[in-house]
Amino acid sequence: MKFFEHKPFDARAVMGFGVLNGISIGLLNLSLGFNSVGFYQMTKLAIIPCTVLLETLFFRKIFSKTIQLSLTILLLGVGIATVTDLQLNALGSILSLLAVITTCIAQIMTNTIQKRFKVSSTQLLYQSCPYQALTLFIVGPFLDGLLTNQNVFAFKYTPQVLVFIVLSCLISVSVNFSTFLVIGKTSPVTYQVLGHLKTCLVLAFGYILLRDPFSWRNILGILIALVGMILYSYFCSVENQQKASESPAQLSQAKESESDPLINIENGSGIVNEGVVPKAPVWNSDKDLRA
Template structure:
């Protein structure tokens, strides 16, 4: 029971860190891009990842965690895929309206569910699907304004959805299959993510903004916000891997939509952004859907844990009862109940 409670505390801590750091970096980046006129989002992300790797390298040198070697091809593929997904998301935002970009982000959840069902044979109950549907409807009502379709933007959105879903599923799968922590996987993959974005970032940003990041005039306040953004990004990147590793890609996406609602609410209360009754209704529906999702997930996990405990106790009782079948009457018992030995034989396989 102690292990279960400590695991639950770890999950809660990871979720809180993810929400707090993500909302903070949105606020910081909004000030940097909207108020200070620094529009180079993809290049900034590459700097985030470089600072994250440097921070983790120092932490590893100070023995805060142990670096675990992982297959280089797997890490390179994973790192490049993560970097490419970030680039496609930024391109999707650049070539589409805000409404269609929000639709792209909403589509990540059902597509992730589809991929996990088809390829990983994971089962989602009807209650879970209903709660996810309510969540998506709520976020859609709150955040989607207009939908302007174009061929290039649609293709980029599809590529962004596919690469994001696959990279998040891989984050969860690699951590569990290779038995590596979120810190170890982030430390191994961050250089490759940073490399792909460091090369492609300036090109993507120039394509979207018609400006060159290297010819931009950096004032002291812009540099200060860039440094702050990079420091917050360390927590964002770490908590992302931590949440996906401890929960699932779908749960991480649900958490992401909670962040969207919090950012909308923050913008209204502190920044006095335009806010309507539609936004309020959407946020309430989304929070209700998220609450249902959390409740149903907790109930299903409890059922699974109780089922695992009952199976373990049955196996234990069977193992303890086996010597009683031995002794002088072993031969007689084997004749009358030949199936007694069969479960023991199967359990050894």
Template sequence: MVETSRFQMGVIGALALSVASSVAIVICNKALMSNLGFPFATTLTSWHLMVTFCTLHVAQKFNVFETKSIEMKTIVLFGILNGVSIGLLNLSLGFNSIGFYQMTKLAIIPFTVLLETAFLKKQFSQKIKLSLFVLLLGVGIASITDLQLNLVGSVLSLLAIATTCVGQILTNTIQKRLNVSSTQLLYHSAPYQAAILFVSGPLVDQFLTKQNVFAYKYSAVVSAFIILSCLIAVSVNFSTFLVIGKTSPVTYQVLGHLKTCLVLGFGYTLLHDPFTERNIVGILIAIFGMGLYSYFCTHENKKTEQ
């Protein structure tokens, strides 16, 4: 009973940390890219991962956590896959309308459910599927405004969905099968994720923005926001692995859509972004779907424990 209570508190803490840090970094990055004119998202992500690895390396040296040996082939492929998925998501945003990009993000949940059902034999009840449908409907109403299709953008979106789903499923399965913690897995994989994005990031960003990240004139304010973004990213990356390890890839995606709703709300209140009745209705439906998902998951977990 005590162990169950501790696990539940750990899950709640991981979820709270993930929400707080993700909303904070979205607001920080929006100010950096929209207001300060720093558009190099993929390169910035590589810096995030480098700072994350350096922070964990220092923590490991001070015995904050113990490292655990993981087969090199597994960790390299895992790191590369996650790095590629980030690059593909950014490319998808560059080639598609914002509405179609939001559809891409929404499609990650049903694709994850499909993959886990087909390859991991995981069962999702009709109630869980219904709650996910309500959630996705609400987020779609709140965030999707335009849908413009093109062949290259569609292919990139499909590849982004596939690599993201597989990467998040592996984040969960590697932790459980190899008995490694989220911190240990992130520590080992972050250098490979950072490396592939450090090499490809400037090329991707130059292709999308027609600007060179190395020729950009960095002001003191921009540099300060980049440093702040990197520091927040340590918490984002850590909490991502923590949430997926303690719960599931689908729960992490549900949480991600809660962040979307919160970001829309914060954007309206803090940044005075446009907000309509459609946004409000969509957010309310999405929150209702999240509530259903949480209730059904809790109810089914209690049945399993009995």
């Protein structure tokens, strides 16, 4: 439909990224199925520190103490608002650990692939979605049958069910598009911050629209989380402004160094007299001349 330009690039990177994304989605759903809601929320909270750790170790990315403080406040608030019961089991814990690792790697890859191959979020999504869909289509029904003893294809799909499935798919496309766009333009950590904002909004809308039970603990947690999000946004904008102000200075220094007068090799002076053509340097075996 000509909304964007089709741009193929490294097929192996796209295939690996698509399959990894599909595995991540499957593991997150399995984690929710085998764990309590409280432990699943703890799993989601672990994605931010895990992402920070991976980017620090493998990409040498430095997170300032102010950014770390704002993320700590954010995680504390979301934890207070959402984490209720913590029921642990061995299989659920293993699935949660795998879900956190694969999700972090997939989101980091979303950012690095867009920058490395100079593709937009839409181009990356277009290239990787077939592999992601194929992975889920093969693995999903098999796991559903294994866990529930029911065949997903044997379900009676009424017109009403089909309408909601199509609606869900359309919403999922918009979610995927916004996810790739946000991660590509900002960072995986910023995307996770927005994800926790979504969690707070879900709680708030559930209370306002659906009259879900709400406690002072939920309100306190949401307020603390909002403070962390505001601090994170503020510190990120301050650091971006500092980087932007440093860039012109570095460019001017580079230009000055490029426009420096030629060095007189013979006498070591950095000044060249006007109107005098400098002599070509004569090779001297006694000296170590460096360009």
